[in-house]
Amino acid sequence: MNALQQYIDLFDASRDVIEQQSPELLNTLRRAAREQLQDARLPRKGSEDYEATDLEAVFAHDYGVNVNRLPFDADLANTFHCDVPNMSTCLYYTSNDAFHSSATAERNIGQVVVEPFSMAAVDYPELMSAYYGKLARMSDPTVALNSLLVQDGLFIYVPDGVIAERPIQLVNIFNAALDMMVQRRLLIIVGKNASVKLLACDHTQSPDYRYLNNQVVEIVAMQGATLDFYDMEESTPLTSRVSSIYVDQHEGSNVLIDGITLINGFTRNNYHVEVNGEHAETQLLGMTIASGEQHVDSHTFISHNAPRCHSNEMFKYVLNDNAVGAFAGKILVKPNCPRVEAYQGNRNLCGAPTAKIYTKPQLEIYTDDVMCSHGSAVGQLDEEALFYMRTRGIGIDEARRLLMQAFVADVIDGVRLDALKDRLHYLVEKRFAGTLSNCASCAQACRVNQEK
Amino acid sequence: MLVIKDLQASIEDKQILKGINLTVKPGEVHAIMGPNGSGKSTLSAVLTGNPAYTVTGGSVEFYGKDLLSLSPEDRAHEGLFLSFQYPVEIPGVSMVNFMRTAMNEKRKYFGQEPLSAADFLKIMREKRTIVQLDNKLASRAVNEGFSGGEKKRNEIFQMAMLEPKLSILDETDSGLDIDALRIVANGVNTLKSKDNATIVITHYQRLLDYIKPDFVHVLYKGRIVMSAGPELALELEEKGYDWIKEQVDSQQ
Numbered sequence: 001m002n003a004l005q006q007y008i009d010l011f012d013a014s015r016d017v018i019e020q021q022s023p024e025l026l027n028t029l030r031r032a033a034r035e036q037l038q039d040a041r042l043p044r045k046g047s048e049d050y051e052a053t054d055l056e057a058v059f060a061h062d063y064g065v066n067v068n069r070l071p072f073d074a075d076l077a078n079t080f081h082c083d084v085p086n087m088s089t090c091l092y093y094t095s096n097d098a099f100h101s102s103a104t105a106e107r108n109i110g111q112v113v114v115e116p117f118s119m120a121a122v123d124y125p126e127l128m129s130a131y132y133g134k135l136a137r138m139s140d141p142t143v144a145l146n147s148l149l150v151q152d153g154l155f156i157y158v159p160d161g162v163i164a165e166r167p168i169q170l171v172n173i174f175n176a177a178l179d180m181m182v183q184r185r186l187l188i189i190v191g192k193n194a195s196v197k198l199l200a201c202d203h204t205q206s207p208d209y210r211y212l213n214n215q216v217v218e219i220v221a222m223q224g225a226t227l228d229f230y231d232m233e234e235s236t237p238l239t240s241r242v243s244s245i246y247v248d249q250h251e252g253s254n255v256l257i258d259g260i261t262l263i264n265g266f267t268r269n270n271y272h273v274e275v276n277g278e279h280a281e282t283q284l285l286g287m288t289i290a291s292g293e294q295h296v297d298s299h300t301f302i303s304h305n306a307p308r309c310h311s312n313e314m315f316k317y318v319l320n321d322n323a324v325g326a327f328a329g330k331i332l333v334k335p336n337c338p339r340v341e342a343y344q345g346n347r348n349l350c351g352a353p354t355a356k357i358y359t360k361p362q363l364e365i366y367t368d369d370v371m372c373s374h375g376s377a378v379g380q381l382d383e384e385a386l387f388y389m390r391t392r393g394i395g396i397d398e399a400r401r402l403l404m405q406a407f408v409a410d411v412i413d414g415v416r417l418d419a420l421k422d423r424l425h426y427l428v429e430k431r432f433a434g435t436l437s438n439c440a441s442c443a444q445a446c447r448v449n450q451e452k
Numbered sequence: 453m454l455v456i457k458d459l460q461a462s463i464e465d466k467q468i469l470k471g472i473n474l475t476v477k478p479g480e481v482h483a484i485m486g487p488n489g490s491g492k493s494t495l496s497a498v499l500t501g502n503p504a505y506t507v508t509g510g511s512v513e514f515y516g517k518d519l520l521s522l523s524p525e526d527r528a529h530e531g532l533f534l535s536f537q538y539p540v541e542i543p544g545v546s547m548v549n550f551m552r553t554a555m556n557e558k559r560k561y562f563g564q565e566p567l568s569a570a571d572f573l574k575i576m577r578e579k580r581t582i583v584q585l586d587n588k589l590a591s592r593a594v595n596e597g598f599s600g601g602e603k604k605r606n607e608i609f610q611m612a613m614l615e616p617k618l619s620i621l622d623e624t625d626s627g628l629d630i631d632a633l634r635i636v637a638n639g640v641n642t643l644k645s646k647d648n649a650t651i652v653i654t655h656y657q658r659l660l661d662y663i664k665p666d667f668v669h670v671l672y673k674g675r676i677v678m679s680a681g682p683e684l685a686l687e688l689e690e691k692g693y694d695w696i697k698e699q700v701d702s703q704q
Binding site: 382383384385387388389390391392393394395396398402403405406407409410 | 500501502503504523524525527528529533534536539540541542543544545549550551553554555557558561593610614
């Protein structure tokens, strides 16, 4: 059985429709993707880099694909408000994989370009053709599948020297009344000495359908550029996500990527960072809170291809019940890259004997005179601390919650957006208290609750 | 308030307490002394419900309630407090959050509304002056990076916040310099009333110069082998424990 085949067959049958609706640029890559997928297979559990995760099983379900791009909810911006209080953002929505802007999207006008590929292909043809599909590796069948089926995407461009005043927030929502797979695609270009903060959150409106987000993000940070990309998932147990983020860092750029999983079903996050210019700085952070049957697998690769760069990587997992976590992190320092500093850490808290974590740190260094380290630890809650708290009258459940919150606190504190940091502390508190629903961060839901 | 009868306890199948009898009444200060390994810290751990220890016999009544059947948190709510010999560092949990949670859990136990943030901070401000605890410490993580003296002052601060009926001070003097010892002892004395009681566990007479006991007990090999007034502490300081050990060992 080959789970990809159903989607390849669908593509072959709908090729004309798909190509007609897409910019030519996407079609060019599509043809390469089709060839790539001819003999491709999705990795099964146990294959290289997939020790704990079965992608074949994830894609095997018969998901619908919105080939004809039928609209599902025309008035999304008015029905779903997901904002971080005290944070004035420029808000955009993806309903399944169609983009909508909102009233607040106007705020950065004249500064930052945020538009669908269909427009960007006309407005910025050189940038699109120079960078679309150039970082993502088609050898990964999920990337090829995305490139095969994608009909539109979001283009975010910060011109040289522009410091975006407001963060850009992208709310991705699944809201179809059927099982569905979408190909979300982002191309982010931050120009020379430009700066932007981007928050993406994945939500699922209906807990009753199975959704799969097969996402590809390509990020180019030019010389001296600064980018924060917070990628938060707060979906449902029936939602799956396979995400691949590719980053190209030029000289002196500063990139922070933070992957946060609060509620999900199945998630595989790939991070691939190429540090190509001197004095570039990379922060790669991850926080996973998983319980029930949640599955979260993070796979990171940072390649230091230039001297005098600094990367810092920290992933933390809190796993309860039957949750499964996996982390594989590789740091590569290529030859002739002296004075690179690269640190990697993975800390895991297993709150139940049935929770599992697979962790694989890796360093590969081909230059002398570098400072690199990696550390991986798995532990349980500190019994002494629990007892200490109980002697002060703090009940065992509350004490456990405080300790789990404390465990992830430093990853949250790595967030360089104060309003989001506060919000995350709050969401995590609610998550551990078991009162976070898939729409807890949605202002609309809060308003409804207040009205009640 | 506290009646301990023939209390026996073990850890990992090793019998530590072999029949403790002790009665504490409101307003009293009891000192428990004894050589290393005699079971002093085990006694405090068993009374507060440390899950590492197993009670193998005897009973403990606290205001008529069967203390041993209560969870550690409920023992705290009922008014028992332990000042740890080695206070635990809890990175990531701020003192404010920790104390507020503790106080509100107690209020919940007694069916009271949680404290408002303003009221809580006011109480916190008042109480920390008792042990001269810096405001900065209060905003830091519980005991994290505190010096030995700060940790012990923090224990007494928590005691002041929680207003226990019975406080057990487990070697509160260890790791303290003279000034810190005086601050801690002053704190304990300030909190003392006719309604609460204190059990002071210590190796040395030194602390008892500041916190005057009404009774001094000597714990040896898991039993209280001698009880007397405060003069016993002075005698022990002078003569050591050997004479008591010999006396007890010869009786066996």
